[in-house]
Amino acid sequence: MTESVSALLEELRSCVGAQHVLTHDDPATDLSAWEEDWRKRSHGRALAVVRPGSTEEVAAVVATCARLQAATGVSIVPQGGNTSMVVGAVPDASGQQIVLNLQRMNKILALDAGNSTLTAQAGCVLQTLQDAARAAGFLFPLSLAAEGSCTVGGNLGTNAGGTQVVRYGNTRELCLGLEVVTPQGQVWNGLSGLRKDNTGYDLRNLLIGAEGTLGVITAATMKLVPLPAAQLTAWTAVPSMEHAVALLGLAHKTLGAGLTGFEVMGQYALSLVARHMPASRVPLYEATPWCVLLEVSDHESEAHARAQFERLLEAGMEQGCITDGVVAESLAQAQALWQIRENLPMAQAMEGLNIKHDISIPISRIPEFVATTDAALAHALPGIRMVDFGHLGDGNLHYNVQAPEGADAAAFLRANETTVNTIVFESVTRFGGSISAEHGIGSLKVDKLPGYKSPVALDMMRAIKRALDPTNLMNPGRVVRV
Ligand code: FAD
Ligand code: 2HG
Ligand code: ZN
Numbered sequence: 001m002t003e004s005v006s007a008l009l010e011e012l013r014s015c016v017g018a019q020h021v022l023t024h025d026d027p028a029t030d031l032s033a034w035e036e037d038w039r040k041r042s043h044g045r046a047l048a049v050v051r052p053g054s055t056e057e058v059a060a061v062v063a064t065c066a067r068l069q070a071a072t073g074v075s076i077v078p079q080g081g082n083t084s085m086v087v088g089a090v091p092d093a094s095g096q097q098i099v100l101n102l103q104r105m106n107k108i109l110a111l112d113a114g115n116s117t118l119t120a121q122a123g124c125v126l127q128t129l130q131d132a133a134r135a136a137g138f139l140f141p142l143s144l145a146a147e148g149s150c151t152v153g154g155n156l157g158t159n160a161g162g163t164q165v166v167r168y169g170n171t172r173e174l175c176l177g178l179e180v181v182t183p184q185g186q187v188w189n190g191l192s193g194l195r196k197d198n199t200g201y202d203l204r205n206l207l208i209g210a211e212g213t214l215g216v217i218t219a220a221t222m223k224l225v226p227l228p229a230a231q232l233t234a235w236t237a238v239p240s241m242e243h244a245v246a247l248l249g250l251a252h253k254t255l256g257a258g259l260t261g262f263e264v265m266g267q268y269a270l271s272l273v274a275r276h277m278p279a280s281r282v283p284l285y286e287a288t289p290w291c292v293l294l295e296v297s298d299h300e301s302e303a304h305a306r307a308q309f310e311r312l313l314e315a316g317m318e319q320g321c322i323t324d325g326v327v328a329e330s331l332a333q334a335q336a337l338w339q340i341r342e343n344l345p346m347a348q349a350m351e352g353l354n355i356k357h358d359i360s361i362p363i364s365r366i367p368e369f370v371a372t373t374d375a376a377l378a379h380a381l382p383g384i385r386m387v388d389f390g391h392l393g394d395g396n397l398h399y400n401v402q403a404p405e406g407a408d409a410a411a412f413l414r415a416n417e418t419t420v421n422t423i424v425f426e427s428v429t430r431f432g433g434s435i436s437a438e439h440g441i442g443s444l445k446v447d448k449l450p451g452y453k454s455p456v457a458l459d460m461m462r463a464i465k466r467a468l469d470p471t472n473l474m475n476p477g478r479v480v481r482v
Contacts, residue, residue: 004071005047008064012050012098015060020051020104034099037090038083039349039356042443044091047074049099055179055187055218061100062216063185066473075476076100078212080123080154083146085356086442088211088478089154100216102153108132109219117176117193119221122153129222138224141168141260145342153217159209161438163341166393167260167297168225170438172208177221180207183214183469193221206464211440212475214468230302231260232309233295233334236316236325237288241367244290244392247321248363251294254312258305261295262393263341269387269400272347273340280340284324292392293341341389348387348400352409355420357399359428360437366395373427377401380423381416396437399424425452441479449480 013021022029024045036043052058065074079089079101091097102123110119113136120129126147133140142155144162154160155171156178168174177192180203190204207214238244244264251259270285285291294312298305309327316322328334348354361369370388377384383404390397401420403412425435425448435452436445450458461480465472472482 002072004068005074008068008072008074009048011064011068012048012061015064016050016052016057020053022049022051023047034079034082034101035090037087039085039087040353042087042090044093044097045095046077046091046099047096049101051101051104053104055105055181058100058102058105058181058216058218059185059187061098061185062181062183062473065098066183066185066471069471069473072096074098075473076212076216077475078102078153078157078216080151080157081125081146081149083150083154084158084442085358085439086436086444088158088440088442088475092443092477102151102216102218105218106151111136111224112193113138115193116224116226117221118224119177119191119193119219120152121219122156122217123151124153126150126152126155133224134227136224137227139227140174140222140224142171142174142222145345152220152222156208156217156220157210157212158440159438161391161394161396163261163263163338163391165391165396165438166262167257172205174223175204175208175220176223178204178207178217179219181216181218183471183473187218188215191219191221209440211442211479213465213479214474216474226299228260228297228299230298230300230305231295231334232298232302232305233261233293233328233337234309234313234325235283235328235337236292236294236313236322237284238290238292238321239288239323241290241370243321244292245363245367246319247292247316248392250315250319250321251312254315255296255308258296258298258308259294259393260297261293262391263293264388264390264392264397265291265293265341265344266386266388267291268385269344269348269389270340272351272387273343276347276350277343280336280343282340283326283337288323293337344387344389344398348402351387351402353413354387354403354409355401355413355417356439357401357421357424358396358436358439359399359424359433360394360396361428361431361433363392363395365431365433366392366397369427369431369433370397370399373399373424376423376427377420380419383407384420391438394437395433421448428452443478446478446481 105121105123
């Protein structure tokens with residue numbers, strides 16, 4: 001270790017306390033939880049894992065790294081719960097990056113009932129925000145399967161979507177203000193709870209979805225909505241993707257703003273839950289290519305919600321969109337149905353390494369996209385297994401690929417990942433879609449993005465990155481290369 005790197009580590013210890021700077025110097029310390037992504041697509045090596053306890057400590061760490069960057073080559077990878085789908089929050093193999101993990105900054109700072117807002121530190125786990133909101137009679141409507149471990153800072157960093165976007169929008173739509181440490185180590189306090197503020201460039205929305213490349217989010221003010229009087233869940237069998245799209249139109253028409261969830265799940269994807277998680281009893285999937293999970297939220301009463309739902313299901317059956325269906329009779333039943341949906345990513349991981357796509361397509365074009373892209377993939381790589389599911393209500397599909405049964409998945413990915421990505425992304429482009437709807441770019445798609453995004457937009461992105469982070473200190477090599 002060079003003298004300047006030792007000096008850097010010493011300064012970082014004085015910023016946050018020696019016990020919060022973890023390094024490989026102590027052979028007993030295992031850093032893999034911070035160095036490896038959960039999908040095991042990458043295992044890097046950190047110079048140190050630094051765990052600040054306050055905004056001031058984050059600012060001191062960033063300022064120190066900025067000052068010593070030229071001498072040490074250090075850069076910073078912000079990290080929350082490390083649940084990124086795109087290798088966005090782990091260090092590379094250089095041994096020169098520090099992981100700045102915000103999990104110690106996990107406090108709810110304020111709940112303003114009159115303004116329907118909640119302010120939390122960035123390392124607060126999403127479920128903690130949901131629970132705090134509920135305890136005060138509100139709903140914090142960001143919901144995703146990683147909610148027990150992902151943090152609001154990571155949700156903002158990726159502009160996460162999840163299962164309630166059809167009604168409440170992505171994380172960006174739920175955020176009113178941010179506190180941010182800039183790449184120079186300055187603190188910008190933008191924690192306003194204002195719903196309107198037109199005083200220049202929208203810095204909040206620029207930082208959201210920047211994947212840690214423009215600064216470190218240290219706290220956020222988030223919107224709350226009234227807790228519905230009732231929420232009901234239905235699980236339906238649908239005969240085709242065309243019918244699933246028609247059912248979505250019907251659901252919007254019948255339920256209006258009451259439609260809060262519309263998730264589609266393919267038969268093979270559901271079979272993986274049945275295979276790997278036999279305790280979850282997956283309904284209806286064996287006899288149908290697609291199932292759709294619907295949720296209605298009602299501000300009047302459960303009886304009103306049930307009547308609306310019954311009207312929708314009857315119309316769906318009459319029009320041939322639904323061939324079978326169940327409405328959960330209790331909260332426990334509803335939770336069990338949602339659990340099946342939320343278990344899909346884990347069931348797919350249990351089946352082995354895989355290629356994930358997180359795409360969006362205009363909803364009306366999804367059936368044709370799936371038919372033509374399925375055919376192109378099957379032609380190029382016979383035997384591959386399609387693990388399709390996603391947020392159909394938002395036009396967002398997880399159009400995932402598993403190696404053929406019995407194949408060595410790692411070898412399959414090495415040989416074919418580029419082919420698979422090219423077929424899918426070319427098709428997405430032909431259908432007017434996006435190669436990332438909610439997971440972001442991270443490392444996995446950084447070299448793909450230039451092929452599918454306008455050069456003008458990429459130039460503007462690079463200009464922003466260079467202006468805010470001229471020395472490329474923050475999460476280099478993610479989102480856009482400069
Ligand atoms: P991390 O993984 O730690 O970081 C994610 C990115 O944000 C990285 O680029 C990181 O550098 C940056 N970042 C983290 N904290 C900060 C900060 N304080 N300031 C600035 N940048 C920061 N995503 C969806 O959109 N929808 C889903 O439905 C969904 N479901 C998931 C289900 C499972 C089982 C899993 C494992 C993941 C899922 N994800 C989903 C992916 C993931 O994006 C989300 O889990 C979450 O938004 C990431 O939060 P995190 O705290 O783990 O962030
Ligand atoms: C979800 O919707 C997540 O469950 C993960 O976005 C998607 O595992 C996936 O591909
Ligand atoms: Zn998703």
